[in-house]
Amino acid sequence: MANVDKNNGDASRLPESVKPTHYDLTIKTDLEKLVFTGYAVITLNILEDTSVITFNYKGAKLQRCLLRSDALKKELTEVSQVADAARERIAVHFGHTLPKGSTAKLRVGWEGILTDNLMGYYVSSAQHEGKKRFYTLTHFEPTAARRAFPCWDEPLLKATYSISLISREDTVNLSNMPAIEEHPLTESDGADPETSLGASIKTLASFSANEPHVNEHTGWKVTKFQKSPPISTYIVAFANGHFSHLETSYTSPLSGKTRPLRIYTTPDIISQAQFALDLKAQVLPIYEKLFEVEYPLPKLDTLVAHDFAIGAMENWGLITGRTSAFLYDDRKASLAAKKSVAGILSHEVAHMWFGNIVTMAWWDNVWLKEGFATIMGEVIIMNRVFPEWKSNSSFIAGHLQRALTLDAQRSSHPIEVDCPDEKHINQIFDALSYSKAASMLRMLATFVGEDKFLKGVSIYLRKRLYGSSVTHDLWDGIAEATGLDIPTIMENWVLKIGFPVVTVTEKEDGIHLRQDRFLSSGDVKEDENQILWHIPLGLLTTDSNGASSVDRSLILNKREATIPLDPSRPFKLNAGTASVFRVAYSPERLVKLGDEAARENSAFSTEDRMGLVSDAFELAKSGVSKTSGALGLIDKLRSEKEQLVWSSISDSLSSLRTTWWEQPKDVRDKLNVFVQTIFGPLVDRLGYDHPQGEPSYIRELRDCAVSSTAAAGHPGVIKELQARFRHFQDTGDDSRIPIDLQGIIYCTAVQHGGREEYEAVKRIFKKAITPSVKIASLRALGFSQDPAIIDDALAFILTDVQTQDIMYIFTSLGTNNKARRPFAKYFQDKFDEFSKLFEGNFNLAKLVTAAFQHLTTKEDATQLTEFFKEKDVSKFNLALAQVLDKIHSSAKWVERDAKDVADWLEAWSKENNA
Template sequence: MSAGAPTTTKDPSEYRLPTNVKPTHYDVTVRTDLDKLKFDGFVTVHLNVKEDTTSLTFNSSELALGDLIVSSPSLQKPEVHPASKLTIDKTQERATIALASTLPAGSKAQLKVSFEGELTGSMMGYYRAAWEHEGKTKHYSLTQFEPTAARRAFPCWDEPLLKATFAVTLVSRENTVALSNMPAVSETQYNQNAEDKDGVVSWLTEKLAVAPETNTAPWKITKFDTTPPMSTYIVAFANGPFVYIEDSYTSPISGAKRPLRVYNHAATPDVIHQAQFALDVKRDVLPHYENVFGVEYPLPKLDTLVATDFDAGAMENWGLITGRTTAFLLDPNKQSLGAKKQIASTQSHEVAHMWFGNITTMEWWDNLYLNEGFASLMGEVIILDKIFPEWKVHAAFISGDLNEALDLDAKLSSHPIEVECPDANMINQIFDSLSYAKAASVLRMLSQYVGEENFLKGVSLYLKEHRFGNTVTKDLWEGIQQATGADIPKMMDNWVKKMGFPVVTVTETEDGITVRQDRFLETGAAPSEHNETIWTIPLNLLTVSADGKAVIDHKIVLDTREKFIPLDTSKPFKVNAGTIGVYRVLYTNERLVKIAEEAVKENSVFSLEDRIGLVLDAPALSQAGYVKTSSTLALVHVLRAETNRHRTELVIASMASSLEKLISTWWEHPEIKSKLDALRRQIFVPIVNRLGFDYHDGESVEDRQLRTDAINISANAGEQSVIKELTSRFDHFLKTGDSSRIPGDLEMVTYRMAVKYGGEAEYEKIVSIANKPPTPSSGNAAMIAMGQVQSDELVEKTWDYIMNKARDQNLIYMFIGLRSNPKYAKYGIKKFRENYDYFAERLAGNFGVTYIVQRTQSILSTKKDYEEMKAFFDTKDTSKYSMALQQTYDTILSRAAWIERSTDDIKEWLDANVKE
């Protein structure tokens, strides 16, 4: 059995910077040389001395430092320390200067140091991004500092608690654009005779005397306004030939009008219009955030920079959001609803961070969820629902975030939302579904329990109380408690501080129900040592009134192991109404059938969210052995009778997800997979026949999404009529170059079927799209499709592309493509392991290897696979992704146990109920 997240007994002084000094302000000057792919500069850090001090310790990594000058009114003259005298701790990425004199407590000091660094392609620190122009590779530069990479761009006190103000000066070529968190206050061409108040001109003159120029474009000096107090990880700057589109919004609080821009590199100026939707969303959500929080956005502008090379999805740098092309670009003439939702969700999430994370910041990374859980809940649900109510984001949250969180948290190798982070490796690993999706889910549960209005009022109090400050969990609880009067720590602490979540078992008697809580594990009933936590569970009990209406009691909680609740069990009832709670519910088979039969009635008391919860709980309970897996199939069978058209799409999508979970587990069992595919065809082909392949202006979001899902699933299930239609549309594109018959919503499935059922011509066409995609989503679809090949010759070509042509940020799409191809899934795993050292070096420092290990290896489903995988990774340094690796091991062992236990049961049900 695997253990949970590693715990530490380390004293914080072992991994946190000394508290003897605190930075208050940085003057940072950075020069960017895009020809030599280097940067240099100098920083002056203003310090408050908190204790008598004979040394200064700060963060620095991958930088060549010049002399360090320490000055203070308490020193008779500045001390100059050669960089060679620094004590360097490479593991903790720190440097320490031993001072010749004591800096007394209460005094002020300044540290000035010059630095040089390489603009690498690492996608962290200050790095280069590339694009092709007229056969040549061109570059621009940008930053990615979260969580611990500001120290790679300039020496600093690189911890969230150590907030300071920043005055950034960028030196760059005059034919480029310089960007930072704040607006530029001046921009002048370099002139060695110009007035030099801050030493930038004399520093640059000295640099140019040492290194003669080859580029004819003159240097310019761009000075940016000073920021409010902020953490180093959200400092940002960028330099390159950027173009932009712009808009503005008016603050509902002050009436101030603020400019909003989206920037992209200028090599393809015709692409910048694809950022219009992201700009519109940013403009529309900002006033909602101000109104909801009662706190005005405090910066004079909010830019977004679209990056061709970016490791994560997007980043909330204050005043300068950055992110992938897929996060912000959408072709208005060929937009898919999925891409639109993704962009709106990402942009709104990053804007939420302007408050959660930027104005108010966690004290240390163990409280990362205060940033990410809130940005997920506010940005992707509460605020987005105000802009796009037709998207039903509250219901979609259940099948997305909540289900994803429960799947990960059902493993023994999970970790608490609030988890110790004693080193950079651990910090990097907690950017996962628990810090994002589970945190958002428990906050959503709390919001429903106290009422959304009271919840948001408490959040507003919290933000105002800690404006420009740092916080821990109890600060948030105090704000919400003040607004509601409820005992928030009693309700919430175990949800945040303990690993896992409960399964609530419902047992019926004549006069009521007994509810019992135990920790839920995907491997089955939790042994006693893992079943100690008692959560305070809002039961959200739905019953039916005398006139047949649903009545929901939001206040009843289960805060003991068991509880009896009197009610009339002859009428419909349901625990976890609206699927608000972060738990699974286990009913008897008889009750589950009754709930399902009630759920499909025309005017059912059970909501869309109730149906989704039922469908998603079923396979999880089956996998853990609480119920037969055939009961999941039986539930899907009953819910096929869904009649309310406006509820259909999300329920059908959840049913598809449940079936997909079975197929991805039994993928190496052809006799079961073929029957499951036949069941999928029975459910989804009639929907394709009803809705057709063409999208129409004015049709409902539900119909549009339902058509997309039904075509995707039918094609994946081998429905020949659907495959024939998709491949004929691609054939038209292949012969004529006209892609108008392939709607944006169907690009992914069309490309995949074209490669799977086509030959070399189709494959080469897809490669050409991957090389030069008309839109970011087209490029991703093409890269995934390249994994659908059916011949050894073409799979070798795909592997060659992975090794020699794919961008680092896109490797994950290539591996996803291979993983989803039963013929070559294990080929992808084998090749990754054979070339592991190459990938570990290529992706050193970013999240790439973690993503690939999780996505490729987790398809495995036998104990033999597990043993081979473990034997391989036991020989590698896995410290940067140890948690993700352990979670993958758990997934494989759980799937293997499920197959062993349930294969006969599934086969028996399928043989009796599905005809191929």
């Protein structure tokens, strides 16, 4: 009987006629020849009568497949293999029908080349005794397991794994589970072809028949790993290399079991790994207590790689990631670097529950793991471990604003989005799946209360242990914990594009509210404005004594509504900036809000003030209000004390300066003077050096103030930063370069220096031994104002920069006004080269965004559209549409408010004698 394909309406899904239940994998890695060979025995449940077995595979030299059926009582040899390269699968035809309800074992061998493309099973390297030494690791998310072994590469199709790795004797083998046996490879290991190892050794040897020395057993070993619980292919992991490690342990608060925790790196960087290891031991028991679910595996390792496509990856039992994700040296790395390592590590540990124990059924629900890992790992857990970092407030400046900026574009997509093929799947790992999903969950947690929210999450996890889930499973858990109709409240936040703006109209005895979709371009069409969200309003009001209170029960679920209150007293919607919407007040009310925000002991919290600044600028960008009103609000906040509010101010002014980059010089100069005037007093008060024991928020405020004034061309700040770099350049003594100011000092040296400073920073980059120094110096190389040096930096990208690090210099070149257009042309000229270099991983879309997002004219959008018209944009079509939307929005903002900004700056300059 022919294959029964229940997924025949979805080209991305495999037929449902069989389901894998167990993989017995053997992988032999040759680090000298940079090749690997493999053998698998895959146990299958036959769900429908079929004579065809179809699985995912994207490799070379797949051997003939054998199938042993329990029902047919014999071993079948394939009749043919039919490859579908476009859908990355192979259909293996056998001459007999496998009956429904039976089981079978598929046996197959293969070989592959260890490339450096950062996906599948790939090779990285490190320097050892002056020479390059290779090691290997896997990165399978979302659909790259098929590049390493034949498999059913879909998250729903969980199976158990027994993995054996054959390698050189002097190397270390790692996988998801602990090693249960390791011994030198001998002839007896291949003596019994009926065993998985014996069959695999025989098969692996057949690939190397013309190279007898490869078949010798001397110098090789076998590492067998414990059988895993059911897991999805994308979190299977293995690695081989000359690794060193640090070790600790933690004791489960639920069972009392003690589990080993290790972090592996190459020997040259192991000294920088202690912080990440200690933090892992600290957060694991917190997660267990919050979720009431014990971490189930016997160990949790981390492997740090020199080459890695993304930040980090949550493979179950073997977290992997790049050096900047997990290495921290408190003597040579900034507080920002420490926060980044902590947030990433905690995020990946959160995935041990969200994604690994409970896995989304398909990639359209990727937010179920990424949104959760973001809010849990980077906010809820960080608040418990490092309360002084104020992670909830930081979330507003980072994730919430990132989400709202992207979601305000017409080309946005729902959190739960259709994923018809691999190209679409790769593109949805964006600010919507991470940041908007996390923002939505933060909104829900604030609305129902964090304790009830976490209780609902625990219910959700315990009901779906080792299984798969969809959105409604989560809503049902939280509904059970709260007694609220969570599915109805949350449905449009997940299934619909965009978010609302709530317009406030004041009346004598209350406020009238109206919700509409918000677009940064300001041109919402009628058919785009049909959605009604259930908006938790979070209404803050004050009494006659000035005491404030917040009503969290109010929800706006209609187009319009009126709420009674006394508008003569301060009030504000979206208290704590906890919900995913913007608020449009009248110009008169915005002035009053600014007065209250600037008042000593204001009723408005840090989070409230951050939201006011962000909303004012984004509403001006869309044409709902004027940019002059937003500038006036900032001018009122000169006495602000909170670092995070200053960070929001800095981000907003940076966005304005970046968009106004081709306006008349007089306007740009006045805008820079405004920035210098706002931030200059902070530099005067805080200086450039941080004393021992100084609070973290003061360190960050200093960094914000110095960076903002330097970017705006403050002569005194630039002179000081140049002097500090010159001292380092002349003496080799870096004591005058504070860790937190390292990046801005390097950037200033290159931006306001010449060839000598540029070459000096290039040498720093090439000799860097910590991720912080490497990233800071690489970013700085993109800031020169000299056309000849800019050309040198562009050429440098493809000759001296690791593939994983290209994004850092791309970002700085894109933000450099002098380099922006040469850089855009360079990327177009080299597009085919970059497209090939980043083939098959996440980052091509990010390069497109970095190269073009700061262009601001309609002509730019037209030229870009024309350039890509004949290109294959299927791997980054979402990012391209978003870039074009951003260019159009920026062009409209400038066209709409150029005179408004010029007039306000002129009046401000006269008033302040600036």
